[in-house]
Amino acid sequence: MTVATAVRVRHGRTGRIGRTPLAERTGWEVLTALLAGAAAFLAGTDFTLARGLTVGGLMGAALAPVWIREASRYRGAALGGVLLLACFVSAVALATWRSATHPPTEAGVVFELIPVVSAALCVGALLWAQRVLSPGVVVCLYALGSFMTATMGSRFAEEPWRFGFAMPSTMLLLGACLLIRRRPRKRLLADMTALGVLTAVTALSGARSMSAFLIMTAILLLWQHRPRTAKRTTSALLSLVLVGALGLGLYRALEGAALDGYLGQSAQERTQEQTQAAGSLILGGRPEIGATVALMLHEPLGYGAGVMATSTDMQVAKQGMSVLGYDPDNGYVEHYMFGTRIEVHSLIGDLWIWFGLAGLVLSGWLLWLATIYLGRSMAHRTGTALGIFLALQLGWNLFFGPIISSLPPLTLALGVFLLQRKEADQAPPMPPRPQLPRRQGQHGQRARRRYLAAGPQRA
Numbered sequence: 001m002t003v004a005t006a007v008r009v010r011h012g013r014t015g016r017i018g019r020t021p022l023a024e025r026t027g028w029e030v031l032t033a034l035l036a037g038a039a040a041f042l043a044g045t046d047f048t049l050a051r052g053l054t055v056g057g058l059m060g061a062a063l064a065p066v067w068i069r070e071a072s073r074y075r076g077a078a079l080g081g082v083l084l085l086a087c088f089v090s091a092v093a094l095a096t097w098r099s100a101t102h103p104p105t106e107a108g109v110v111f112e113l114i115p116v117v118s119a120a121l122c123v124g125a126l127l128w129a130q131r132v133l134s135p136g137v138v139v140c141l142y143a144l145g146s147f148m149t150a151t152m153g154s155r156f157a158e159e160p161w162r163f164g165f166a167m168p169s170t171m172l173l174l175g176a177c178l179l180i181r182r183r184p185r186k187r188l189l190a191d192m193t194a195l196g197v198l199t200a201v202t203a204l205s206g207a208r209s210m211s212a213f214l215i216m217t218a219i220l221l222l223w224q225h226r227p228r229t230a231k232r233t234t235s236a237l238l239s240l241v242l243v244g245a246l247g248l249g250l251y252r253a254l255e256g257a258a259l260d261g262y263l264g265q266s267a268q269e270r271t272q273e274q275t276q277a278a279g280s281l282i283l284g285g286r287p288e289i290g291a292t293v294a295l296m297l298h299e300p301l302g303y304g305a306g307v308m309a310t311s312t313d314m315q316v317a318k319q320g321m322s323v324l325g326y327d328p329d330n331g332y333v334e335h336y337m338f339g340t341r342i343e344v345h346s347l348i349g350d351l352w353i354w355f356g357l358a359g360l361v362l363s364g365w366l367l368w369l370a371t372i373y374l375g376r377s378m379a380h381r382t383g384t385a386l387g388i389f390l391a392l393q394l395g396w397n398l399f400f401g402p403i404i405s406s407l408p409p410l411t412l413a414l415g416v417f418l419l420q421r422k423e424a425d426q427a428p429p430m431p432p433r434p435q436l437p438r439r440q441g442q443h444g445q446r447a448r449r450r451y452l453a454a455g456p457q458r459a
Contacts (some may be wrong), residue, residue, distance in 0.1 A: 032132050035132075036133050037133060037137070039128070040126060040129045040145070042054075042145060044056070044146040045148050045149050046152060046408065052112075052115040053114050053117075058118075059125060060118070060122050060125040067125055076417070076418045077124075077127065079365065080123075080414070081120075083358070083361060084116075084120055086361075087359055090302075090358040091304050091305040091306075091355050094301065094303060095304030098304050099307075101310065102307045102308055102309070103307075104307065104308065105308055107341075108306045110306075111306075112306040113354075119410065127415055127418060130415065134181075139171060139386060139412065140172055140175040142171065142175070146167065150165050151164055159205060162205045162207045162210075166201075170198055170210075170389065173197075173198065176190075176194075191221055192221070192222075195214050195217055195221075195385060198214050203262075204263075208263060210393075211254065211263075212254055215250055217392065219246055220243065220246070221388060223378065224381045224383060236378070236379035239374065258270075258271040270285075282400075283324050283325075285400075286399075287328075288346065289324070289346070290320035290323050290326070291316075291317035291320045291337065292344045292346060292348075292349035298313070299313075302354070302355065303353050307341075307342065308338070309338045317337065318333055345400065345401070345402045346398065346400055347363060347399075347403055348360070348399060354403075363398060366398060370394045370413075373391045374391050374392075390417075393409050
């Protein structure tokens with residue numbers, strides 16, 4: 001990047017020395033680009049300042065006057081903001097209501113919600129950063145930030161790739177492929193190469209679900225390059241049916257591969273244990289589903305943030321897990337699920353626990369975003385490998401991922417989905433070529449240039 005410097009010239013007869021307007025605009029562009037890059041990088045890190053407030057969240061809060069107006073360009077951002085505000089109100093109301101019967105957590109209501117607030121601030125900063133920089137650069141910076149804190153996970157030493165480097169590496173490689181904008185074939189080749197390498201390493205590490213997502217991403221990416229014979233509406237429906245059928249087929253295939261030991265001894269032992277416990281790999285691997293359903297039937301309105309479970313709640317959860325064949329009397333329920341807060345190991349369940357019915361509505365909106373991205377992007381042939389992977393990952397986390405560990409990929413996914421929806425709305429009905437056309441890429445560069453050239457008054 002060429003860093004512009006102020007150019008001093010003499011004006012007219014007075015001979016006064018000043019800066020040319022072009023030089024001032026260029027300096028503003030550099031400063032804005034540096035701020036956007038720093039925001040994207042810090043959003044990817046997980047450095048916590050205090051009580052769940054991350055450095056990226058603090059940066060997002062400082063840039064809020066800039067990105068709030070910019071985020072309004074994305075229709076989904078306004079709806080998401082309204083839903084999130086409704087969730088916060090519901091969380092406080094439920095916690096106040098439950099305070100008579102349920103003890104508070106050590107952190108309390110406000111500090112329990114700060115990680116969610118930090119993630120929301122990072123989403124806004126990412127949306128604005130993609131306005132200043134290209135989406136590929138923003139994703140790469142976000143991934144580099146994730147690498148900085150990848151070793152801080154509690155289970156990193158157990159399996160470094162699976163619990164540390166897998167997600168940052170996936171985001172970095174697929175984000176780097178986004179930088180190839182004018183040559184669709186080279187971009188497809190780069191995507192498939194990256195997905196192949198990531199799949200091989202991830203499968204050898206024993207990460208079954210992520211291996212399935214990477215394989216599905218590769219197949220769906222190739223599906224976008226099928227012969228153009230179907231109408232858009234039919235194609236979107238067929239694409240979603242394909243996703244479901246492909247997921248079921250891969251689930252069966254990976255379950256058999258794990259049982260046969262192709263994914264390593266650790267994965268083989270876990271698969272055998274989980275399959276024998278509940279007769280199903282999913283139900284045996286995620287017995288918290290039984291606890292979630294039992295708690296929803298027990299307290300349909302939810303619990304609120306910053307609330308501990310009672311002994312009655314624990315008993316109800318254990319009974320729900322026992323129905324699936326899981327033995328809950330091993331300390332897992334007392335220490336993990338109800339040790340410091342109520343945690344049921346799924347985004348839908350955790351959002352319902354914290355925010356009640358408003359959390360269920362928010363979960364439905366997130367599921368709709370992931371579904372509509374897959375259907376529309378493949379129908380328009382504009383889906384990216386990163387977007388498809390994040391959509392599949394979000395769909396999995398909604399049912400099987402705990403809220404805290406799901407927030408980083410969710411933050412990046414919202415930035416990709418909301419931007420993609422805006423581009424899809426502006427796209428012509430049937431693009432002449434698969435992948436992002438050259439004209440669109442040039443249009444995006446000109447739009448970013450016009451935005452920056454408007455100067456500080458735009459902020």
